[in-house]
Structure formats: C-alpha cells, structure tokens
Amino acid sequence: MKEKSIIQQMYLCNRGNYEEIPLSKKYFQLLDDACRAMDEFSKDFSPEQKKAFNDLYALLCYQHGEECHCNFVEGVKFGLLMGIEAAE
Numbered sequence: 001m002k003e004k005s006i007i008q009q010m011y012l013c014n015r016g017n018y019e020e021i022p023l024s025k026k027y028f029q030l031l032d033d034a035c036r037a038m039d040e041f042s043k044d045f046s047p048e049q050k051k052a053f054n055d056l057y058a059l060l061c062y063q064h065g066e067e068c069h070c071n072f073v074e075g076v077k078f079g080l081l082m083g084i085e086a087a088e
Contacts, residue, residue: 007083010076018072 009015042053 016072016076018068 006015013020038053038057042050045053
C-alpha cells in the first residue's frame, strides 16, 4: 500500500532523506570529469602539495555538504510554514 501522506513519508524517512535521493547520470559524469581534472592538475605535485591539495578539496566538499544541508533544512521549514498557512 502506497503512503499518501507526504508528512508520514518524511517522518518514516521514506522521502526527503538525502541518502535516498537518486543521483542523475549527469552527476556521475561531472564527478568523473572532476576526478580526472584533479588527477591531471595534481600529477606533478610533490607529496606535500598533494596532501595540501587533497585537504583543500576535502574542505570544499564539507563546505558544499553543509550548504546542501542548510538548503534542505530551509526547504523543510518553508514547506511546513506553507502547509500551516494553507490549513488556516
């Protein structure tokens, strides 16, 4: 039986859970392109430079993840406020 309530689906973690969102083919193509570009860019780096480059990349990934999380939370808040207003 399919759940009809989007709030119930969200509560049960069946929807709105970023780990469950299917990623597109374009996402994986862009990821592959970025990895190839990073490898090409850093191929002549010393071990110290590679470590610094990888540390920078990790920080940028964490920053992007935090941005996605903030956008998700704001979207949930916005959606709930719209639902409350619609119920008035």
